[in-house]
Amino acid sequence: MTVGKYTLRRYLLFVVALFVNSFGIAFITKALLGTSPITSITYVLSMFTPYSMGVWTILLNLLFVLIELPLMTKKDLKADLRMYLSQIPISFCLGVFIDISMFVLSWLNPSVYGAKIACLLVGCVILALGIAMEVKANIAMLAGEFMVNTISRRFKKDFGYVKLGFDVTLLVIACALSLIFMSGIRGVREGTVVAALLVGPIVHFISPYYRIFDKWITDPAKDRKEGILSSGSGVIITIAREFGSGGHLLGEHLSKELDIPLYDREFISMAAQRSGIDEQYIVKNEQSIPSFWLKCITSRSEGHLLESSISAEDVLFVAESRIVQELASKGPCIIVGRCADFILRDYPKLLTVFCYSDLENAVARCVEDYGIEKERAEGEIRRVNRNRFHHYEYYTGEKWGDPHRYDLMLNMGKISLESASRLVADLYGKMLSGSSIES
Secondary structure: OOHHHHHHHHHHHHHHHHHHHHHHHHHHHHOOOOOOHHHHHHHHHHHHOOOOHHHHHHHHHHHHHHHHHHHOOHHHHHHOHHHHHHHHHHHHHHHHHHHHHHHHOOOOOOOOHHHHHHHHHHHHHHHHHHHHHHHHHOOOOOHHHHHHHHHHHHHOOOHHHHHHHHHHHHHHHHHHHHHHHHOOOOOOOHHHHHHHHHHHHHHHHHHHHHHHHHHHHOOHHHHHHHOOHHHOOOOEEEEEEOOOOOHHHHHHHHHHHHOOOEEOOHHHHHHHHHHOOOHHHHHHHOOOOOOHHHHHHHOOOOOOOHHHOOOHHHHHHHHHHHHHHHHHHHOOEEEEOOOHHHHOOOOOOEEEEEEEOOHHHHHHHHHHHOOOOHHHHHHHHHHHHHHHHHHHHHHHOOOOOOHHHOOEEEEOOOOOHHHHHHHHHHHHHHHHOOOOOOO
16 A cells, blocks of 8 residues: 555545544533533524524634744745645534534423533533544644644644643633623633533543554555664663662663663763753653643643644653664664653564562662662652653653563562573574574
């Protein structure tokens, strides 16, 4: 099949996502507890004018398209011309789909508050399903999202916080219109807040399941041509580790024994050069995100147009991911942390290791090897591990430390560093000779 057919499939998936989005918006609106922030203005306008919510959606989105133009440089417009122009037909489709969905659900008029809440929650789930599908298609953007992206790029502000400010601005305008033309606030209620808080985290939760579309929308020939990993040679060892488990020490021991390079702390300077982010910032924020809940609410989802979001955490993750891929393409090596087991998951010869330890041994190692005060060690272990868990889950959609994700789980509190090293080296030797791990 040609690349054009895969692109066509992406557009088809995007159109389906638009309809699902519209159906979710209609469900939320029919709950009569307010609508989602992005549709708050169009809903309020439809309440005191002869035009429908769908018509106002088209008009508002076309207004966004016009406003974006003076905010974009000629270079930006040239680079994003297809994406920019695609907003116009997408706006018409979204408006039509919203009106169709509202008509289909014309029978839905919950009167009991509990039924309204149930309708609202169902709508949030449907809207999240649509957004996750839109993200998976990764072929276009809605006008509101493109507007946020344009503003964040123009003024060099974080995508997530600009989106939050954009949504709040829409709500304020909707409330003002309601007060002026209907003498009270209508169309913006507790359901608006619920939708704003719930949809993002639901998208984040369900997005990993949409990988079922990967083979259908991705051209394998293009992947082979563009993928760095397919050209790699030799076995790559990745070591994920709990804080205080001795994962870095294991990497050092293996590096000497196997005579292959180790990459861990080297990532800090490499990522700083690649991303332009200060090294001290990387040391402090490399394995954390400022607010897991807030990032779920304000971001679109994992991986989608990540480089368009200028969040420092996202830029850092992209930079380190590319470094991981480039190092793996050069030959055998050991990579500690950096979600490397996920980033290299399609690498032909990958040995994934997870190091963990009981709390007592972890505290002892923190005190002896890292110089942390014993009174602070336990709290620091819990804090760092919590950050690593959330960081991994946020950027990969997978569970950090899940034994099903690793070839070897090592309890470093029960076995010596030498024994652990021998176990990994033995598996490394089998993979190097072409034998399977099971043999």
